[in-house]
Structure formats: structure tokens, C-alpha cells
Amino acid sequence: MRLSDKVYFMVLLLLIAVIFSPSAGRGIIYIDIDSPHIRKFYLALPEIKELGSAPREIKKEIEKTLAQDLTISNLFYLMERERLPQKGVYITEATVDFSAWTGVGAEFLLSVGLAAGGDKVLTEFRLFDMIQGTYIAGKRYRGSQEDVRTMAHRVADEVIYQLTGERGIFQTKIAFVSNRTGNKEIYLMDFDGKNQKPITDNGSINITPAWSPGAKSLLYTCFRRRNPDLYQVFLSPRRTILLSAVTGLNAAPAWSPDGKSIAVMMRGNGSTEIYLLNPRGKKPSRLTRSWANKASPTWSPDGKQIAFVSDRSGSPQIYIMDMPNGKIRRLTYGGRYNCSPAWSPKGDRIAFAGQEGGRFHICTIKPDGTQLRRLTREGNNEHPSWAPNGRHIAFASNRRGNYDIYIMTEDGGGPWRVTASRANETEPAWSPWLK
Amino acid sequence: MRRKGWIWQVLLLVLLLVFLPQCSRKVVKHDRGVAPEEEKALKEERAMIEERGLREERERRVLEESLAKSKYPGIEGEVWESTLLKDIHFEFDKYDLTTEAREVLAKNAKVLLAHPNLKIQIEGHCDERGSNEYNLALGEKRAVSAQIYLTKFGVRGNRLSTISYGEEMPQDQRHNEEAWAKNRRCHFVIFSR
Numbered sequence: 001m002r003l004s005d006k007v008y009f010m011v012l013l014l015l016i017a018v019i020f021s022p023s024a025g026r027g028i029i030y031i032d033i034d035s036p037h038i039r040k041f042y043l044a045l046p047e048i049k050e051l052g053s054a055p056r057e058i059k060k061e062i063e064k065t066l067a068q069d070l071t072i073s074n075l076f077y078l079m080e081r082e083r084l085p086q087k088g089v090y091i092t093e094a095t096v097d098f099s100a101w102t103g104v105g106a107e108f109l110l111s112v113g114l115a116a117g118g119d120k121v122l123t124e125f126r127l128f129d130m131i132q133g134t135y136i137a138g139k140r141y142r143g144s145q146e147d148v149r150t151m152a153h154r155v156a157d158e159v160i161y162q163l164t165g166e167r168g169i170f171q172t173k174i175a176f177v178s179n180r181t182g183n184k185e186i187y188l189m190d191f192d193g194k195n196q197k198p199i200t201d202n203g204s205i206n207i208t209p210a211w212s213p214g215a216k217s218l219l220y221t222c223f224r225r226r227n228p229d230l231y232q233v234f235l236s237p238r239r240t241i242l243l244s245a246v247t248g249l250n251a252a253p254a255w256s257p258d259g260k261s262i263a264v265m266m267r268g269n270g271s272t273e274i275y276l277l278n279p280r281g282k283k284p285s286r287l288t289r290s291w292a293n294k295a296s297p298t299w300s301p302d303g304k305q306i307a308f309v310s311d312r313s314g315s316p317q318i319y320i321m322d323m324p325n326g327k328i329r330r331l332t333y334g335g336r337y338n339c340s341p342a343w344s345p346k347g348d349r350i351a352f353a354g355q356e357g358g359r360f361h362i363c364t365i366k367p368d369g370t371q372l373r374r375l376t377r378e379g380n381n382e383h384p385s386w387a388p389n390g391r392h393i394a395f396a397s398n399r400r401g402n403y404d405i406y407i408m409t410e411d412g413g414g415p416w417r418v419t420a421s422r423a424n425e426t427e428p429a430w431s432p433w434l435k
Numbered sequence: 436m437r438r439k440g441w442i443w444q445v446l447l448l449v450l451l452l453v454f455l456p457q458c459s460r461k462v463v464k465h466d467r468g469v470a471p472e473e474e475k476a477l478k479e480e481r482a483m484i485e486e487r488g489l490r491e492e493r494e495r496r497v498l499e500e501s502l503a504k505s506k507y508p509g510i511e512g513e514v515w516e517s518t519l520l521k522d523i524h525f526e527f528d529k530y531d532l533t534t535e536a537r538e539v540l541a542k543n544a545k546v547l548l549a550h551p552n553l554k555i556q557i558e559g560h561c562d563e564r565g566s567n568e569y570n571l572a573l574g575e576k577r578a579v580s581a582q583i584y585l586t587k588f589g590v591r592g593n594r595l596s597t598i599s600y601g602e603e604m605p606q607d608q609r610h611n612e613e614a615w616a617k618n619r620r621c622h623f624v625i626f627s628r
Contacts, residue, residue: 016551134476184603203601204509208568226510227598228571249575249599252568265572270579272572293572314529314568337528339566362567382566396510427567 030129031075031162042077044106049090052115059114069156074413081105086255092126096135106130110159119144123151137162146152148321169387173431174394175209175218180423186220193418199233209429210253219253222393230281243281252298263297263306274308298343307341307350318352331369340383346390353382362395375412385430394428496551505624519546520623523581530576532584540581544588557581558622559599562615567602574599581621
């Protein structure tokens with residue numbers, strides 16, 4: 001007993017030293033995700049070591065969540081546990097045996113320790129580069145038993161940040177539409193489908209959810225007043241306001257990156273046009289003008305361009321408007337039906353749903369119209385929405401019969417199904433960074 | 436004695452008021468000494484007016500009988516649907532009116548012209564294929580197509596409002612060609628009459 005206390009104390013001391021050490025990891029990119037030759041790395045994630053007493057369910061929950069997040073990052077092969085050396089130890093700089101790990105082919109090692117007392121949970125990790133034989137980083141998190149998934153997501157986010165220099169997406173959320181109550185309502189969930197909560201509960205038709213830049217509120221369209229009106233719901237504390245109720249459409253809102261205007265579909269002169277509203281939903285000013293229908297505006301991350309759908313060629317295609325001069329150019333030429341453009345937060349690609357062989361698939365294309373890529377293979381796949389890292393895409397697919405939300409990487413990796421109800425889950429809207 | 440006289444006077448006045456209009460009409464007819472042809476024409480006109488009245492009454496009754504109250508779940512307000520106002524249907528991703536749709540609209544226009552008090556809303560609907568946002572725009576365009584065509588028959592535009600439900604209110608919930616064909620439609624509801 002005294003011995004283990006001593007070990008624990010030493011570990012703590014070491015950890016504190018590590019956290020405050022100026023040479024801790026940052027600044028070095030271990031995995032260059034922008035490299036065209038990127039491959040997956042072998043990551044060892046040994047069984048979590050209990051540093052004190054910890055309920056089995058908590059340990060399992062953290063292990064499962066961590067493995068899930070690291071898998072979804074699509075950067076690693078998670079190594080089989082049986083083959084791993086140094087079993088049953090919380091591995092620190094003092095105890096790590098690099099050669100034993102390189103011997104089984106590990107390139108990175110993520111060692112996780114856990115202690116729980118009462119409602120309090122403490123999680124800590126150490127991350128090593130086995131090839132170079134270096135310690136990368138370590139951190140400790142405290143929380144209550146309800147927070148264990150969040151703690152696991154934070155560990156995963158930190159691992160991604162330490163290795164790639166980019167933020168992880170594991171604490172982001174996805175808004176979506178579900179008809180599980182018999183009508184379409186807006187819901188919110190963690191990016192992995194957990195913690196689903198209703199945002200609207202009005203029994204009407206609620207569609208086209210969209211995030212405000214600071215993620216404090218969602219815009220959506222509701223038919224409650226026998227007109228597709230635009231509403232804004234603030235998430236905390238929960239409060240809903242009617243933002244725009246012009247006769248005709250007030251739909252498919254897209255907030256400009258600077259938060260100063262909202263692009264929206266509205267009734268023009270015999271056709272649907274893209275309008276800009278101010279943040280209070282007032283002063284509509286028309287952006288497009290022709291006999292053709294326009295739909296689904298999406299902003300470039302610099303706020304200087306808007307991509308949208310127009311049927312001016314006779315079928316829905318995607319166009320880009322330069323905001324200062326109003327010049328419009330056509331982006332998509334392949335196929336008879338291209339819709340739902342979503343501009344990547346990195347700016348480098350536009351995702352959309354395109355019809356091919358009678359089914360819709362998620363594709364991406366560069367804003368200059370080159371490098372068209374199709375990312376999905378089965379079922380109908382619609383309504384892409386980018387994660388804030390610009391590397392993951394959420395979409396709705398009916399490949400298993402009803403519509404569910406899936407996520408995948410920008411090159412089609414995965415995909416992972418994150419909703420599993422018997423109803424239809426559609427129109428995912430991935431949140432911006434939340435913290 | 437005086438009191439009784441007053442009562443008789445009032446009674447007389449009431450009788451006069453009741454019978455005088457009829458008397459005077461008869462009187463005018465005979466006094467003028469109308470020629471037989473003229474009388475015939477007058478009779479015919481009266482008959483026509485009467486017939487028109489009857490016809491209008493009949494049409495009103497037919498309309499009333501065709502009405503059913505309609506309430507969409509989660510949408511405020513109650514409207515009426517009439518079996519006299521038939522849906523029109525569209526091709527996939529199209530909003531131009533087919534020959535059949537034009538024929539139906541002509542009949543709908545007749546109903547609207549016969550009942551000038553009717554104010555209706557034209558609902559544009561789409562099938563589930565394609566993005567629901569684009570379908571909102573498409574449904575709007577379908578409703579506007581029908582609206583413009585109805586005004587060509589002389590139906591005043593302010594009696595015809597439009598709304599698009601996109602793909603959000605399928606009539607047939609199935610996912611096949613037959614259902615899709617039914618769901619690509621304009622539906623007409625009555626706001627006031």
C-alpha cells in the first residue's frame with residue numbers, strides 16, 4: 001500500500017514536471033496531414049491502467065471512446081492488444097522501454113491512466129514517439145463520472161493536436177433533422193451521435209438548421225405559421241426568436257463567417273433568389289437576379305464568395321458568385337443534378353451532392369472547378385457538412401434503408417454511422433469549434 | 436273611443452306596409468298597358484334571372500357540399516379543401532404545365548370565376564428526390580406557374596397566394612415512381628369564401 005502510494009506520488013511529481021517543462025511537444029509536427037503521401041501510423045493504445053480504484057464501466061467507456069475517436073481521425077492503425085509489451089503498467093518516461101515497442105512495430109504509444117474516487121474521475125495520458133524514442137506530451141484531466149466521455153474526447157483532441165498541430169474535432173457537435181416523432185424536428189448531438197437532444201419540439205415541419213459563427217445559436221426554418229419562416233434558437237439559456245417572416249421562403253440560412261449577414265433563400269420576382277439579411281433578420285437585400293431558381297447558399301471562409309445552386313442551365317448546378325463585383329461562374333458541369341454545396345472551412349474544396357446513375361453521392365471539387373472527387377459508393381448520400389477542421393464531412397445516407405447521419409474523412413475514409421434510429425435523420429450541420 | 440281609433444290606424448298602416456309593394460307592382464303592370472311582346476320579353480328576363488339565381492344557388496350548394504375542413508398537423512390555421520379544385524401534376528424537376536395540368540387548371544379557373552369570394556392558396560409540392568432546399572425553390576416555381584395560368588382566365592391575382600412545401604408533405608409516403616408522380620403536384624386550399 002505504502003509502496004503504491006509512493007509510486008503514485010512520484011508519477012504525479014513527474015507529470016507536473018512534464019506539464020510545466022518548456023520542451024513539451026508543441027511546435028513539432030509528427031504527422032504532416034497535408035502531405036500527399038500520408039499513410040496511417042501504428043498507434044499502440046494499451047489497456048487503461050487504474051492508478052487508484054476505478055469502476056470497470058468508466059474504464060471501458062473511456063477506452064471505447066478513445067479508440068473510436070482515434071479510429072475516426074483516420075490517422076492510425078490501432079494495434080492489437082495481445083501483441084503489446086509492458087502489459088499492466090502505466091508507462092511513463094521512467095518506465096518506457098522503446099525497443100520493446102518498436103520491436104512489435106509501434107510508431108506511437110498512448111498510455112492512459114485512470115483514478116476514480118466518489119464522483120470524481122481523474123484521467124491522464126502519456127504520448128510517445130517510439131521511432132525517435134521521445135516523449136511527446138502528457139496531460140491530466142479531472143471531472144465527474146458524467147464527464148468521462150468528454151474527458152476521453154479531450155485526451156483524443158490533445159493527441160491529435162500534439163501529433164498534427166491541428167485541433168481535433170472530438171468535442172464538436174452536429175445539429176440535424178429527425179422525423180422520429182412523426183414530424184421533422186431539429187436535434188443536437190455530439191459528433192459521434194451520443195447525447196442526442198431535441199432543439200425544437202413544436203410538432204411542425206422544422207428544416208435547414210445552420211450554426212451561427214460563435215456556435216451560440218442555430219438558425220432553422222419552420223412552417224408553423226403556414227409560411228416557411230426563419231427562426232433563431234439560442235442554446236444556453238434556451239430561447240427562440242422569429243427572425244424573418246417575409247411571405248414565401250425564408251430558408252436554407254448561411255451565416256457569413258464574420259457574423260455580419262445571413263444569406264438565405266427568399267421569394268424574388270417569380271423565382272427564388274439568394275438574399276442577404278442583417279444579423280437581426282431584417283433589411284433583405286437581393287444578391288442574385290434572374291428568372292432561374294437559386295438555392296442553398298454557402299460562404300467561402302474569407303466571406304468573399306458565395307456558392308449556390310441555380311437551375312439556369314435547365315438543371316440544378318453549382319455556381320460561385322464573387323461578392324464585391326457580383327460576377328457569377330459555373331462550378332459543376334458533370335451530371336444532371338448537383339446540389340447542396342458546402343464550402344470547406346479550409347477553403348480548399350467544396351463538397352456537394354451529385355446525381356450519378358440515379359443515386360446521389362457526396363463529391364468534392366476545388367473552387368476553380370478542378371479535381372472532382374466522388375467520396376461515396378452506396379445508397380443515396382445527401383447534404384454534406386464540413387467539420388471545423390475541414391477534414392471530416394457529415395452527410396445523410398439511406399444505404400441501410402432509412403436515412404442516418406454518417407461521418408467520413410475528406411477523402412472518403414470511413415464512413416462511420418453515428419445515428420441508428422429507425423426514423424430518418426437528415427440535414428447534418430456540423431458545429432464550429434465550441435471551446 | 437279615441438283609444439280604439441288609434442289602434443285601427445296602426446293596424447291599417449301595418450296592412451298597407453305589408454300589401455302596398457305587391458299592390459303597386461301589380462298596379463304598374465296593368466296601368467302601363469304593356470304590349471304582349473314586351474311582356475313576353477320581361478317574363479323571359481325574369482325567368483332568366485330566376486334561373487341564374489337558381490343556378491348560383493345550386494353552384495353554391497355544390498361548392499358547399501364539396502368542401503371539407505383541412506388542418507395540417509403543426510401548422511396554424513384551418514382551411515378548406517374542395518373536391519372541385521383538382522390537383523395538377525408535374526414531371527420530375529419540372530415546373531412547366533403539362534397539357535393535362537392546363538385542362539385541370541381551366542376547370543379550376545371556372546370554379547374560381549363562379550365563386551368570386553373564394554380566396555385560395557396554391558401549394559407547390561415535390562417528390563423526395565434531390566435536395567430539400569432546391570425542392571423548396573422548385574415547389575415555389577410550380578405554385579407560381581399555376582398562379583400565372585389561372586390569372587389568364589381572369590381570376591384576380593390577389594385571390595391566389597402561393598406557398599412551397601418542397602418535399603416536406605408527400606401525399607404518398609412510399610419511395611417509388613408511382614408515389615413520386617403523385618407527390619409532384621400543386622394542391623389548392625381555400626382560405627376564405
